């Protein structure tokens with residue numbers, strides 16, 4: 274009997290010391306990792322907003338190197354709107370033994386393939402801007418998403434116009450017919466932000482008692498030249514009616530402004546966007562755009578980077594970044610007006 278107790282005690286001690294030793298080893302491994310490798314794939318490298326995030330991430334990587342002495346290899350690739358190409362890029366990151374990947378999905382409903390491969394390779398994934406469906410996000414604890422709250426962006430955008438109307442109804446109702454006549458430019462219809470931004474922007478105007486009349490609208494896929502083509506057509510069809518142009522992002526707002534400028538129409542049509550990209554803010558300064566909603570894109574990029582770096586080092590990501598449901602982060606936003 275005594276012998277049996279002796280063996281049991283020895284096993285318990287072995288487990289305790291073994292565990293401590295393993296933890297120390299792991300700790301040392303984390304402490305001593307002198308470099309991390311992060312792969313980033315973008316749905317389109319020519320998207321203005323995504324480019325702003327990309328350059329901010331590159332800056333973050335440099336700052337992190339300076340601060341921690343840990344070398345960061347960050348490879349950024351462009352999927353050029355092709356989901357198959359993006360899947361191959363992820364395969365390559367995995368075969369090169371990268372420590373974490375950041376994925377801006379081409380098709381946000383197709384994340385499950387990438388997730389399965391990352392799980393097999395034990396590779397943390399930070400999705401951003403194009404949100405995988407919840408069912409996919411729930412598959413593993415090392416999946417994260419960084420983005421913006423689309424309803425918040427839209428309410429801020431709507432309120433820019435509500436405030437302008439309250440101050441001076443004639444600033445929006447240019448022909449004084451008692452209605453604010455608007456056209457709408459929307460992003461890709463498969464993007465989680467498009468539908469919600471449109472819905473809540475209009476709802477905010479209604480809640481703010483702005484008398485609205487929709488003239489028409491179109492999908493311009495976030496793109497400046499597609500938006501410009503729509504607007505050119507509408508200005509021909511409704512040359513005296515358009516008073517407000519509501520756009521799901523800044524690039525489309527700039528496209529609408531391009532067409533307005535080309536048309537030679539001098540009425541002070543009010544154009545609003547979302548993003549606060551450098552180009553959008555420049556449009557605001559030069560009076561092309563009336564207002565936008567700026568997400569803090571330094572914060573946005575820094576959170577993506579922090580999660581990827583902590584994940585690469587096997588650290589507890591939740592200690593580095595405040596996440597909700599342990600995987601989501603929403604970037605802060607504010608309204609910016611021309612004045």
Ligand code: BGC
Pocket residue numbers: 320321322323402403464466495521522523524547548
């Ligand atoms: C941004 C757009 C961008 C799109 C790309 C949106 O959240 O507002 O400017 O083109 O994401 O996915």
